Amino acid sequence: MPLSRLHAGIVLAVLAVVLFWFLLWRTSLGYELRAVGLGAFAAAQAGIDPKRRMVLVMAIAGGFAGLAGMIQVSGLFHRVFDGFSSGFGFDAIAVALLGKNSPIGITLAAILFAAFARGGTLMQANAGISSHLVEVIEALVLFVIAAETIVRAIAGRRGPAQALA
Numbered sequence: 001m002p003l004s005r006l007h008a009g010i011v012l013a014v015l016a017v018v019l020f021w022f023l024l025w026r027t028s029l030g031y032e033l034r035a036v037g038l039g040a041f042a043a044a045q046a047g048i049d050p051k052r053r054m055v056l057v058m059a060i061a062g063g064f065a066g067l068a069g070m071i072q073v074s075g076l077f078h079r080v081f082d083g084f085s086s087g088f089g090f091d092a093i094a095v096a097l098l099g100k101n102s103p104i105g106i107t108l109a110a111i112l113f114a115a116f117a118r119g120g121t122l123m124q125a126n127a128g129i130s131s132h133l134v135e136v137i138e139a140l141v142l143f144v145i146a147a148e149t150i151v152r153a154i155a156g157r158r159g160p161a162q163a164l165a
Contacts, residue, residue, distance in 0.1 A: 009071035016067055021103040023060075033057055065092075094138065097145050113138065 024030040032053055035043040040050035068088070073080050095113055099105030120134030 012071060016064060017103050017107050094142055
């Protein structure tokens with residue numbers, strides 16, 4: 001039984017996640033990329049060229065973005081039209097923040113955001129609820145993530161003795 005284009009796109013997306021995980025966590029290049037991401041100055045002191053690795057990361061990210069666009073065009077719309085990808089970049093940033101930059105977390109966050117998008121459309125069609133409610137819920141999720149980061153940063157600055165007081 002042949003796969004439909006949409007199912008083939010889903011399989012391709014899963015393979016991309018596995019490839020990303022393998023590259024990031026099982027190769028020396030992944031180690032270098034993570035080292036530069038955690039601290040470019042420290043990575044430079046260890047003999048890793050941060051500028052070259054940042055350019056490489058941008059190229060890899062662009063490749064994955066192109067793959068996602070290809071899946072969107074060939075599996076869903078079957079054509080390219082003006083504005084077919086509006087807002088995907090901002091959604092990708094939100095998904096990466098929610099997934100805490102781990103391949104499994106990003107996959108689960110992407111499924112959640114896809115459920116938000118599909119559920120918002122269904123809520124608007126079936127129950128007459130504004131689709132903007134989904135955007136508000138997504139914003140609240142991002143505010144919670146940002147608040148967690150801000151609280152950790154503030155607690156880290158106070159030091160262990162002041163944090164207990």
